[in-house]
Amino acid sequence: MKVLVPVKRVIDYNVRPRVKPDQTGVDLANVKMAMNPFDEISVEEAVRMKEKGIATEIVIVSIGPAQAQETIRVGLAMGGDRGILVQTDERVEPLAVAKILKAIVEQEKADLVIAGKQAIDDDNNQTGQMLAALLDWPQGTFASAVAKDGDKLKVTREVDGGLQTISLDMPAVVTTDLRLNEPRFASLPNIMKAKKKEIAMKTPADYGVDTAARLSVVKVTEPKKREAGEKVADVDTLIAKLKSVGAI
Ligand code: AMP
Numbered sequence: 479m480k481v482l483v484p485v486k487r488v489i490d491y492n493v494r495p496r497v498k499p500d501q502t503g504v505d506l507a508n509v510k511m512a513m514n515p516f517d518e519i520s521v522e523e524a525v526r527m528k529e530k531g532i533a534t535e536i537v538i539v540s541i542g543p544a545q546a547q548e549t550i551r552v553g554l555a556m557g558g559d560r561g562i563l564v565q566t567d568e569r570v571e572p573l574a575v576a577k578i579l580k581a582i583v584e585q586e587k588a589d590l591v592i593a594g595k596q597a598i599d600d601d602n603n604q605t606g607q608m609l610a611a612l613l614d615w616p617q618g619t620f621a622s623a624v625a626k627d628g629d630k631l632k633v634t635r636e637v638d639g640g641l642q643t644i645s646l647d648m649p650a651v652v653t654t655d656l657r658l659n660e661p662r663f664a665s666l667p668n669i670m671k672a673k674k675k676e677i678a679m680k681t682p683a684d685y686g687v688d689t690a691a692r693l694s695v696v697k698v699t700e701p702k703k704r705e706a707g708e709k710v711a712d713v714d715t716l717i718a719k720l721k722s723v724g725a726i
Contacts (some may be wrong), residue, residue, distance in 0.1 A: 479648075481524045481533045482588040483558065484579055485517040487542050487549040500699045513549045516594025518556075519654040522661040523624060524592050525557030532626050533590075539582055541575050543567050547677055553674035555664030561677035566689060571704050574682070574689040576608035581685035583613060586620040588649070590631070595620050595653040606653035616646040620655040648651070 488497055490512040495504045527533035538553035540546040542562040550561035564578055564695075583591060596603035608618035618624070622641065626634045629642030631646045636655045646652075664672070682689045710716045720726045 479527075479533050479589040480535045480537065480540060480586060481527060481584055482579070482586060482591045483517070483520045483524050483553065484539045484541075484575070484591070484593050484605070485521065485549055485553050486514040486597045486599075487511050487540060487546040488597055490505070491515055491598055495543070495725050497698050497700050501699060503695060503698050504626075509551075513552050514594050514597045514599075516598075516654050516656070517553075518597060518661040519658050520594055521553045521556045521590040522591060522659045523652075523654060525662075526659065527626075528557060537562060537582075537586055537588065539564070539579065541682070542577055543568065544655050550677055551669075551672050551675075552664065554618070554675045554677075555669045556662060557668070558672075558675070560675055562680060563677055564680045564682055566682055568689050569691065570682070570689045571691060571693060572573070572602045573582035573608055573692070575605050576612055576658045576686045578685050578689075579609050579681055580612045582682055583609075583688065588650060591651045592624075593651065595655050606651050611650075612653040613651070615650050617651045617653070618644055618646050619653045622650050622655050622657040624652055624658070648712050703724065 488511065489504065489506065490510040493510050498505045521538065528536055536558045538550050538558040538561045540550050544565060547563055550563060554561055562582060565597055570587045590611060593606040606619060607617060618631065618635060620636045621633045623634035624634045628647065629648060631648055631650055633644050633646060633652055635642045635644065710719060
């Protein structure tokens with residue numbers, strides 16, 4: 479079974495994002511970038527499948543700038559077999575990402591796509607679902623457990639108020655949630671080995687996909703600053719205060 483894992487290069491989750499003074503977006507100059515955390519979970523899941531003998535090959539794909547090669551290398555050091563970088567300096571919206579991934583899935587004859595549930599930069603939570611729709615494949619989103627069950631895939635989903643277990647026909651698209659696994663750190667020997675693994679360099683045009691933006695960002699602003707809290711003397715004062723602001 480060939481597994482395709484799309485990984486996005488995003489602002490590192492430890493970095494506090496700064497909005498550009500002209501409010502057109504987040505300032506990425508000299509900011510630490512890293513693999514989207516949900517995509518690390520996807521790579522880990524694919525590697526575990528390979529270790530169990532379920533997956534035979536793991537292809538790591540990124541759509542982004544030349545530096546996204548580093549992101550792919552992280553996936554290769556964790557256990558991916560080879561990479562594909564679809565190079566572009568434009569901001570690519572989920573539908574265009576999904577169209578490119580569809581073309582790669584078809585070219586590679588992949589049996590399973592494991593994507594993250596969302597990229598933490600734009601918080602779209604769309605790409606996996608759009609890809610499943612374009613391919614007309616079943617999808618198991620927000621996965622907190624994935625298991626091969628004969629020729630089907632059993633996916634436990636984190637839904638409001640509990641867990642839902644579904645059985646998917648293969649091929650399929652899975653998107654990963656936080657509790658699926660704890661991604662491994664790549665060992666130094668594996669980081670060295672990953673340097674020799676192949677990364678194919680492509681462009682969106684190679685897949686006939688127009689990446690022109692359909693959406694325009696009107697404005698990006700900092701979140702409102704939290705106001706300082708206040709200590710009250712006792713429960714009665716607390717209740718009176720809550721009543722006075724209409725909170726209870
Ligand atoms: P989104 O729909 O943008 O929140 O992203 C959901 C998932 O789609 C991510 O976790 C990635 O697995 C994949 N994805 C989105 N954008 C890209 C990209 N530019 N390159 C590779 N994978 C991507």
